Amino acid sequence: MTIQRRHLYGAAGLAVICWARLCAAYRPFDGTDAELAEPGEVELELGPAGYRRQGSSQFVVAPALVANYGFAPGFEAVLEGRQDIPISATTHLWQVQDAALSVKALLRRGSLQGCTGVSVALEAGILLPGLEDGLGTHIGSIFSVRLPALSLHLNLGNDLYSARYEASASLILEGPASWRLRPVAEMLVERDFGSSVFSHGLGESALLGGIVRWSDPLAFDLGLRYGRADGQSQEEVRAGLTWAFGLW
DSSP states (O other): OOHHHHHHHHHHHHHHHHHOOOOOOOTTOSSOOSOOOOBTEEEEEEESOEEEEETTEEEEEEEEEEEEEEEETTEEEEEEEEEEEESSTTSOSOEEEEEEEEEEEEEEOOGGGTSSSOEEEEEEEEEOOOSSOOSEEEEEEEEEEEOSSOEEEEEEEEEEOSSOEEEEEEEEEEOOTTOSEEEEEEEEEEEETTSSSTTTTEEEEEEEEEEEEOSSSEEEEEEEEEEEETTEEEEEEEEEEEEEEEOO
16 A cells, blocks of 8 residues: 555545544434434444344345435435345345335424423335335334433334335333443334234334444444244344444
8 A cells, every 4th residue: 555545545534533423323223213413414324234033034134224314404314224135045035124215304302402301303204115015105203302311212103005004113212321331222012904803913022232332423233122023923133333424
């Protein structure tokens, strides 16, 4: 490597460090919080590789990605999705799951924004077609409160496809924001109303894990999720990182 290249890479690295901002790190959850990226800020939530088992089917999740971009004060665009790679050779080689494009808006400034009370956000967008589902729409309400000992985030989701409706509710609990390593948990209940039998389409899961704030713009996470859906057990290992930086 030449001296000129070293100087160029060093300058690029310094620029990234200067642009970087505080990272909230909302991996490894299914839900999110009522905080938004600042205008001009990008927040990448990346799971390079994970493991998921549903019944007798096993998958490597590589990758899982959520990209958030603050395009105006109080608004951010969100692009997300994951790729499931079946370990069994008898199924599809890859499956794109939970792909969506949405806009998140802050409705009420609260404790997450340095004010008092509950922070409230609304998320609305398009569910992109997958192997089993066509185009759909999503509307979610997010309520967050930060206390000295813990933070709570309640997510209420509504997904509508051409032939069915799904509803979900999740509650995220996390330790004090000042801790470098904070324990986290999430409880999730979801229901697919495509069946007349209540137990069909019902899913319940719990996640336990932790988030390590490596630096202001960078955090690492690990989560273990266990649940049941349609009588089948589900197990998942999630590991990844969140990196925030400013474009301008």
